[in-house]
Amino acid sequence: MQLLKPENKKNNPLPVLAVGTFGLHLFTLLLLIFNGSMLQQLSRQLTPQSLVQLVDGRVITVDPQQNLERQPETIRRFVGETMSLMLTWSQQQPPPEVWEVSSQLVADDFKQKLKSEITNLNPDSQFETVTRGNENVLVIQKVSQPTKIGDGKWKVEILANQLIFNGYDKLGKSVSFNKQILVKAIDEPATSLPNAALPLHFAAYRLGEARLEIYNVCEIQDKNCSGNPNQVLP
16 A cells, blocks of 8 residues: 655745744834934934033033013013003004004903003093094103012003193193003013004014013002902002
C-alpha cells in the first residue's frame, strides 16, 4: 500500500503581518512623541521667559504673566481724553454717534448705566438730536493721580464742566462734571476701526491702545465708590 506524502504546508502570512503592524504602530508612536517635543520647544520660543534680576544680584527666569500695570500718566490721559471724547457733541458730531464709538472704551456691564447718567447730565438738552448751532464741550480743570484699588484697577478723580452753547446763547451754560472714574486693565484693545473710519474712530482707537476700560463712575463725594457698576449713584 502506497502511503501518500503530506503536502507541504503553505507559509502563514499572519505572523509577518502582525509583526509589521506592531512595527508601524511603534514608529507612529515615536513620531508623535517627537512632534510633541518639537511643539513644546516652539511654544517656549514663542512665549520666552523673562529675565528677572533680584536685589541680591541673583538672576532668575520666569514665565510671562498677564500685564496689569499701567503708568500713571497713561491712566490720567486715558480718563481725561475718553471723557472729553464722550461728552463733546455738535451737529456734525451728534451724541448718538459719539456714544456708539466712545462706548467701546466702557465695560459692557456698565454701558447702559453710564449712558443714562450722560443723558441726564443736562435735562434740558436732547441726547438723540442736536439742533443747528448747538454744541457741548467738556472742559477739564483737573485729573488726579490714579489711586490703585486692586490688581490692574485704579480710581481717578476728574473735575470738569460741560459747556453748552446754542445758537442764541453765545455765553453758554455750564454743568459741573466732578466724578470718580474707575478703570481697569484689559488683555486686548476693545476698539476697532471700521472700513470707512472717521476721525472719531481713530481717536477712540488710539485711546484703546492703552488697553484700559471704564467700569464705574461715582460722584466725587461718594466715599463708598466701588467696582460694582450696579450701585446707585447719589
